[in-house]
Amino acid sequence: MNDIEIARAANMIPIARVAQNLEIPENALEPYGRFKAKVNLDEMPELANKPNGKLILVTAVSPTPAGEGKTTTTVGLADALNRIGLKTTICLREPSLGPCFGMKGGAAGGGFAQVVPMEDINLHFTGDLHAITSAHNLLSAMIDNHIYWGNEENIDQRRIVWRRVVDINDRSLRSITTGLGGVRNGFPSESGFDITVASEVMAVLCLAQDLQDLQDRLGRLLIAYRKDKTPVYCRDLKADGAMIALLKDAFRPNLVQTLENNPAFIHGGPFANIAHGCNSVIATKTALRLSDYVVTEAGFGADLGAQKFFDIKCRQAGLTPDAVVVVATVRALKMHGGVPKNALSTENIGALQKGMSNLKRHVKNCQRYGVPVIVAINRYGPDTNQEISVIVQEMEALGIQTVPCTHWADGSKGTEELASSVSEILQTTPSNFKPLYNDDLALWKKIRRICKKIYGASKVTCDQAVKDQLKSYEEQGYGHLSVCMAKTPYSFSTDPSLLGAPSDYSIHVRAVRLSAGAGFIVALTGDIMVMPGLPRHPAAETIGVDTNGQIEGLF
Structure with missing residues (x-):
């Protein structure tokens, strides 16, 4: 069965029952059909006095055409935490129609680790x-x-x-x-x-x-x-x-469910290579007060998504993350080691070891924030035991626990070991979370710190006009704002072809923009565009409705 067939075969329960499991009162639920609803927090004033659960971030290595499965792992981990008896809720972003009809496809997970109703979530959802x-x-x-x-x-x-x-x-x-x-x-x-x-x-x-x-x-x-x-x-x-x-109704979080009928808030969808790439603060805070554990995801690799989650979302919302799961695949690491996509099914230990540099840098970056880190290997069929062992051994040498997972094929059963390991880390290793920089650091120094400490750049440059603009922002009282880097997600550098963990390179900041409402300064690098184009053969060419009125080709 493919993803969409698995989603259609799901035994969904009415959204009111999902809400009951979170102790959301009936008068706070605004159903959009039988299987999705918005939550009206005005009807839940007592929520503000409830203690927060544990917050777990799922991030990943730099994305490749081979796939990493970050959303799938997020869903699989949350289902598995529920499976072992820990009350857990997922917080994800809403998909954009642009990528759905372009080349990325849906964003509701895959295999037996999905959120449903998948077609609704990927298309108009709740508007x-x-x-x-x-x-x-x-x-x-x-x-x-x-x-x-x-x-x-x-x-x-x-x-x-x-x-x-x-x-x-x-x-x-x-x-x-x-x-x-x-x-x-x-x-x-x-x-x-x-x-x-x-x-x-x-x-x-x-x-x-x-x-x-x-x-x-x-x-x-x-x-x-x-x-x-x-x-x-x-x-x-x-x-x-x-x-x-x-925006009044849109501001209310959306509640749906996983294939295993566990709760998921899917709300908001900023791009991570342009904006801050995280689901809404209101959804995350709601989930934290309704659950013992919350599993959330940040867009693209940890250099973009996790960095912005820590330095923008957590800073502004006063959140303290308790653990980070970094997702990697053998296929992606081999691509970072120089293997073309059409040769990824062949065992290649040398390329895998070379590509490990990408995973190691992402792990090191997450550790900079003082949050416990664990690595999840999202297994694919052609992966060999020797390849899996290489990743496990190299991570163990760094003191990082690494767990292979098969959630795409096996659902929560395939991530039960990961869930147990994450739960153990949360109980035994306290988070000493600290952002990468202080608010009072100069804007240009904030940009340099991100580029050097997170991206590994040896040099950071800009034209005088950019420095003058940053000085003007500081004079207007915006010097305390965070920095939101706009950069290609495919490399630590601004050159998407530089895979692995490049060093001895320069990053040029070509422009900066003030986002006073969002509370950050956007630093534009490389060829990042805020309006993508469609590929030669967009996914829209194969999307349609069959004779039974069901959408086909979306996944």
Whole structure:
């Protein structure tokens, strides 16, 4: 059976029963059909007084076309923790339509370690991404409308930094001209579209603590500069109230279930190579107060996802992670060792040992934060016992416990050993979590520290204009903000072809942007784009509906 056949064969239980298992009262549940619902936290004021459970982050080696299975491992581990009697909830991000119809496919796990209903989650779900798209574009429309009716804020049309968004990969919309067609249609100006999950509105929704915090953050969105170069914010146009009205329901966490009927919150979906790549703070905090253990995931490899989870999400939310699971596959490590994708099924100990440098650096980086680390090997069919032994032995030499897992094929039974090992670490090894840098460190020094300590770069450069911009941000009172690096996920460097653990290379920061609402400075490197394009043969070509009305080709 393939992933979608396994998902369709699932014995799902009504979402009300899943909620009961978490002691969520009926009046706090807002069902979207039988198998998914939003949770209205206004009906659960007592939740704020409950103690937090243990927080476990699942991250991975640098992603390759061979696959790592981070989401699958997250689901498998949570199911296994429940299997051994530990009340556990999953927290994941919502998939973006762009990758689903592009080349990445779905994002609900795979095999017998999935969250369901899979098709709903991967497509429209509860409409959160549509609400974010609408709120973002409402602000865009209000900016143009403000200028049309006299421009009271004296906005310089050449310095509008707020673009538009759509949740589809469409390279033709990266750069556009608006306002054509004469006086009736406004003033012509240059603009463009980003993908919705790169929107700062998405980041804001995922980092806000409550509705008031959400509105305050929306009000701080930087939208343009005046002709005297002073900043203009969303609140100056009085758009934050209407935006919060559109986002009110989207802000509530979404509750679904795994194939084994265990609870999962799937809420928010910022990209990790552009934004901070974590599910919402509100979902994570809710899960922590409802469960003994919470397993969450951060996007891409640990150099992006885990670093941003620690230095942005945990810092802003006051979270203390208790353990980190780093996922690796034999196939991915062999690719990092130089083996082409079509030769990965052949045993190659030399290439595997060479590719181990990638895993070792990710593990070392996670240890920098003072959090206990364990490695999970997501086994594939062609993996040999000798290859598995190489990973286990090299990690044990570093004092890192390593557990092979077969959750794709066996569900929670295949991750039971991992769950027991994680539980033991949580009971015996305390977390001494500490972010990579302090708030009061200068912005450029924060960027350098990430590039040197996490990426392993020997040199970090930028043009004088970037340093001048960072100095200006500090003078405006933004020097305390975190840094959100925009970088390729496929390498520690900014060159996606440099696999393994490259060293003696330089990273050039080509631009920086203020995300005042989200509370971080974005540092752009390499060729990162905020609107992906579709591949030559996108997944959309094989997606459709069969004669029984069921979606096919999504996975």
